Structures are given as C-alpha cells and as structure tokens.
Amino acid sequence: MEIRQLITFQTIVELGSITKASEHLGYAQSSVTAQIQSLEDELNTPLFHRTGKRLRLSEAGERLLPYAKKLLQLHEEAKYQVPFPETPSGTLMIGSPESLAAFRLPPIIQEFRQLYPQVEIVLRAGSCGEIKEQAKKGELDVGFLLGAVDDDQDNLIVDELIQEKIVLVAATNHRLAEKQIVTVQDLQNESFLQTEAGCSYRNLLEQHLRKNGVHSSTGLEFYSIEAIKNCTAAGLGIAYLPYIAVERDWKEGKLAILPWEEASCQVMTKMVIHPKRWQSPALKEWLRLVKYHAKKWSPIAS
Secondary structure, eight states: OOHHHHHHHHHHHHHSSHHHHHHHHTOOHHHHHHHHHHHHHHHTSOSEEEETTEEEEOHHHHHHHHHHHHHHHHHHHHHHHTTOTTSOOEEEEEEEOHHHHHHTSHHHHHHHHHHOTTEEEEEEEOOHHHHHHHHHTTOOSEEEEEEOTTOOOTTOEEEEEEEEEEEEEEOTTOGGGGOSOBOGGGGTTOEEEEOOTTOHHHHHHHHHHHHTTOOOEEEEEOSOHHHHHHHHHTTSOBEEEEHHHHHHHHHTTSSEEOOBTTTTOEEEEEEEEOTTOOOOHHHHHHHHHHHHHHTTOOOOOO
C-alpha cells in the first residue's frame, strides 16, 4: 500500500470520478485506474462500485477511507516536521461561519500571510454545526464557532475569544425603528430574513419567539449575510445578526438597530481544535496570532 495510491483513492472520493481525479493529480487516467486496481488487488476487495461513469464507495472503501485520511495526515506531519521542525509551512484548513470569516478573520489572515507566505490557507465557510462536525472528524486544523458560553463542544479543545452582541436590524423606515423599546410581542407576524438552519443565533431567536408564543410570518433563508443585509435595507423583513456584521451599515444609515428588550443577547466566539490534532509549526503560529488579535478586540457593551 503506497502513499500515492491512498492520495489517488482519497482524491477520487472527494471529486467523485476517475477523470476528475486524474486531471487534478496530473496523471493519465489509465495510471489512476491502475493505482486503484493495484490497491484493490492488495486488499483483495473492490473499493468502488462502478455504474457506468459513476463511482460510489463499496463497504470496503468506506472502511478504508478513515484509515487513508489518518495515514495521509501522518505523511503530511512527517514531511513538514522532520526537515523543518520550526519553519511554518504546508496548508492550514480553517472553518468559520461567514460572519467571522468576513469581519473577524481578515486582519489575522493578512498578517499571517505576511509573516509566513509559504503557508497556504484554505478557508471553508459553513454553519457552526457543519464546522463543529468537521472539527470533530479531524477534517479541519482549526474551526471558529459562535455559540452560547456554556455550550458543550463535545471534547474539542475550546478557546473562548470574545462575546459577540447579536442585534435586531430593520430598514431605517421600518415601523419598529421609531419605537423607544421593542418588545418580543412587537415581533408578532413580522417577516424574518434568516441565516441558514443550524446557525447558533438563529436558534436563540427562534427559541425565544417560541417561548413567548410569537409567530413570524413566512420569512426567507439565506446563506449570505450581505444578501440578508441588502434585503433588510430594502424593507423585505427584519434580521437578527452579529453587531460586527452590521456596525458599518448602521453607522452609515443603511440599517436601523432596533431597541428591543433582549438587546443584551450575546454569543461567544470560540476557536476549536480536535484534541488529537497534530499542531504543526504553522498551526501553532496561527493559534498564537489569533489569541494575540483577540486580546485587542473590543467587547460590545450591552
């Protein structure tokens, strides 16, 4: 069993076809096929079911995949740790919800790239639930989450960085923008422009509305905070978003922050890593830089 065979195997799984894998790896298609055939011969079992041009993992392939990932991770550790034990290099896989990726991480990424240009950063955007699962499976070097302070992170190593204020926003001419205080009952039948299902602060809002017997009208679900803000400013509904994501729009008069009674609602920005994740020099430097920047972040007053 060779490393190149495992790389080829994993690439086929990720891309879904031998053709795409051969293009990605720069091999002839016949070479990719031969590598998988050789691996199947050694294991004495087929790794894929072939239906026309489509491939799907066999049961044996499903069992091999986690071992292949572990072996390739060890291969990467050896490749970068043995020759240059103190030189950050390689690739960092970072997962983050859009709000943090857009408004917290850019200055950190910019400084990190200036310090360590030989490190490739891959930033995956996703919901907090998706990122948590990816971190638990070891698919990320580091993940960022937004959640309640006392959330159980399922044995992940957690650094709590800062509490983020979550605010209700609406168009500046919205009927609720003129009120001195907005109660939860004022939200009855309002149309909400929501982030994707599984978002921590969306869950908090929905729980609070249900607890108080408040029903929203049919809302819209988005995977882009910018789209939510633009549609909110156009008067299509109200939104519940981190203050850091709407601060500029509010100061520029594009959105109104509603003075509602739950204005003190906050969630915690957290950095998580798998407890068994090998901390390469690049990852150690990333963790150090994030904590350094986090000390300079200003908490938002309630």
